[in-house]
Amino acid sequence: MNIIQTRNLTKSYGDFTAVSNLNLHVPKGSVYGFVGPNGAGKSTTMKMFLGLTRPSSGAFVIDKMSYPHNRVKILREIGSFIEAPAFYGNLTGEENLDIIRRILRLPRSSVDDALELVDLTPHKKRLARKYSLGMKQRLGLAGALLGRPPILILDEPTNGLDPVGIHEIRTLIRTLPEKFNCTVFVSSHLLSEIELMADHIGILNHGHLLFEGTPEELKEKAAFEGYPDDNLEDMFLALIEEDNIKRGGVK
Template sequence: MNNYIIKTEQLIKKYKSFVAVNDVSLHIRKGSIYGFLGPNGAGKSTTMKMLLGLTAPTKGSFEIDGKQFPNDRLSILKEVGSFIESPSFYANLTGRENLDIIRRILGLPQSAVEDALELVGLSEFGSRLAKKYSLGMKQRLGLAGALLGRPPILILDEPTNGLDPSGIHEIRNLIKSLPNLYDCTVLISSHMLSEIELMADDIGILNHGRLLFEGSLDSLRQNAIQSGFAADNLEDMFLTMVDKDNAGRKQRAIL
């Protein structure tokens, strides 16, 4: 019996003639950190939006914690904290006030806001207006919103964008600690394998909407060795995999 808390079956998303996601089947284990990797425009954000019910699949299906979309959409959303693309806030409210709006909607105690601010290192800036936050601080505030109430599932779309190296290190360590601290599962996207491999248990590689690889980080290392790459240089393996897929697409287009 598998232990997948998120499972998709041949997800397809089309926008008229453009296919953003093409036949994607993901298998995300409970309690794991799943790195969703791909170049910009690969379809990562679109896939995550489908999982959150923000856009409907053209074809295919998925379930989260045994609940089926779309019938159990509201039940699914109660279990998921999310951070998709650049988070938006009320500019003339403080960071604390922005989180308090989410807290009230979720019916959480006031302490949940302070807990989330502390987790992402924004406690001393909670009273600052959101419009005065730097890009990195806005990213932290978005992550704090996703962490409100400590949901069992987190869907995070490139949460370290805009952070300086120190901030990236802090947020990476926080994300790595979450499955053990709060018994949660994390789906996190990035276009940088070097970042993902420092925190993920399993990896899915997407390019032009198609899943090129899915498996454990160790199995990716084995694939790298078998393909003549160094096990400690997965970035080259990833780039070659994407380049090979792109070349194949161009060849098929010519034919």
């Protein structure tokens, strides 16, 4: 069963088309890796799911609810982390999360629960401005996890982190579906990063979906087309380059 499905989803800004006739199928309970170069249309797609920008055409369904008729109901099912999370620097991590909790009308215990999930409990009384970048990213994830929503939409959650921080966030994301019976839709511009946590992959370039399937199916495609299947990043870059050439050398 697909918990997120799009049908010819398109978003244009004047003459520029950011997302073009996108048909995604995100299985319930999966970690779906949405990968593509910077500017491929990943963030635009996520913003449409969150009602932050309206589709120009096409449609999408989230947990059997269609947009825009069920926009508010859809948002109640989603925890999100889009771009760099913003916090009140003069408030503690705990206080920042409590603001979100009150907006969502969740019980007080949900803040402690979210902090525990991302290993920030020891630092919950520290001012947010004194958090390291990695701690800020984890605090952003804690905000998305408040109330344990059934769907998480995470836009480049490991951006700017050191290798240790990347490993921590990646491990957390990979375990979420099994621990909390949720679906994670996570983007990155690195297939090598997505490959380590996702069980389904969608590859986007210039708003067009070039591939959708499991990592194993991508390996089969790589082998069929003569690329080494032990290095999917090479396959990913070759797919992008081939698509750019078809578009007349657009980079």
